[in-house]
Amino acid sequence: MKVIAIIQARMGSMRLPGKVLMSINGKPVLEYVIQFLKFSKLLDQIIVATTNLPQDNEIEKLCKKLNIECYRGSVDNVLERYYECARLYHGDLIVRITADDPLIDATIVDQVIQICKDTKCDFASTAITPKFPFGYFIESLTFSTLKKLYLTQNDPLSKEHVTYFIKQNIQLFNVKEISPSEKLARPQYRLTIDYKEDFHLMSKIFKKLYTPNSFIQYKDVIELLDKNPELAKINKNI
Numbered sequence: 001m002k003v004i005a006i007i008q009a010r011m012g013s014m015r016l017p018g019k020v021l022m023s024i025n026g027k028p029v030l031e032y033v034i035q036f037l038k039f040s041k042l043l044d045q046i047i048v049a050t051t052n053l054p055q056d057n058e059i060e061k062l063c064k065k066l067n068i069e070c071y072r073g074s075v076d077n078v079l080e081r082y083y084e085c086a087r088l089y090h091g092d093l094i095v096r097i098t099a100d101d102p103l104i105d106a107t108i109v110d111q112v113i114q115i116c117k118d119t120k121c122d123f124a125s126t127a128i129t130p131k132f133p134f135g136y137f138i139e140s141l142t143f144s145t146l147k148k149l150y151l152t153q154n155d156p157l158s159k160e161h162v163t164y165f166i167k168q169n170i171q172l173f174n175v176k177e178i179s180p181s182e183k184l185a186r187p188q189y190r191l192t193i194d195y196k197e198d199f200h201l202m203s204k205i206f207k208k209l210y211t212p213n214s215f216i217q218y219k220d221v222i223e224l225l226d227k228n229p230e231l232a233k234i235n236k237n238i
Helices: 029-037 054-066 078-088 106-119 143-152 156-161 164-168 196-209 218-227 229-235
Strands: 003-008 045-051 069-073 093-098 123-125 139-142 175-177
Touching: 003 029, 003 078, 029 045, 029 054, 029 106, 045 054, 045 078, 054 069, 069 078, 078 093, 078 143, 078 156, 093 106, 093 143, 106 123, 106 139, 106 175, 139 143, 143 164, 156 164, 196 218, 196 229, 218 229
Parallel strands: 003 045, 003 093, 045 069, 123 175
Antiparallel strands: 093 139, 123 139
16 A cells, blocks of 8 residues: 655645745745655655646745655646546555645654554544644545545535545545544644734744754644743634
């Protein structure tokens, strides 16, 4: 079984254009996502899936610099982009990652992958019920499940959000969920990058917790925010 992570990334965000290449401590956001994923023990390959638009040439340049494969495909049909990328790179199990979530924890990624391997489920996710903060969005699905979605789902929400149909019809699939312990469940925290306030908070978290050649652990982020409630207030109104 070949396990691949596909990171969806584009420069054309409506709310915060160019966010995936915005710099935190001298590195683009996307570079941190790639760097942190490399600490996974169960991933065989990491691929960035971006669009064919000229503005996304910069994403491809970064991938080349980091020696990471870059697939370029549909602008609006993200489901098609995932399917064609997974087919091209012969992925049996596909881990879906979004480039605006730079606090990705490789140990949680591996938990998602492991439960797929152990149970042979169709789909596993950290985001079926809100227990992780918004920003720890990790999901994995088999290639056969991805292909089924690609061949049957043509509505705009499925094309944009890839696994929308599964989450609306859980009873049709073998689905597993990964959740934090109750002690570390913090759905009230917002740890993605969509707006300037999100980026401001993320920059502060990285300044406090990031050290080279490592990744930021989920429990350390929660401890930081719990002890410094003023940080979570930065983007609480979004």
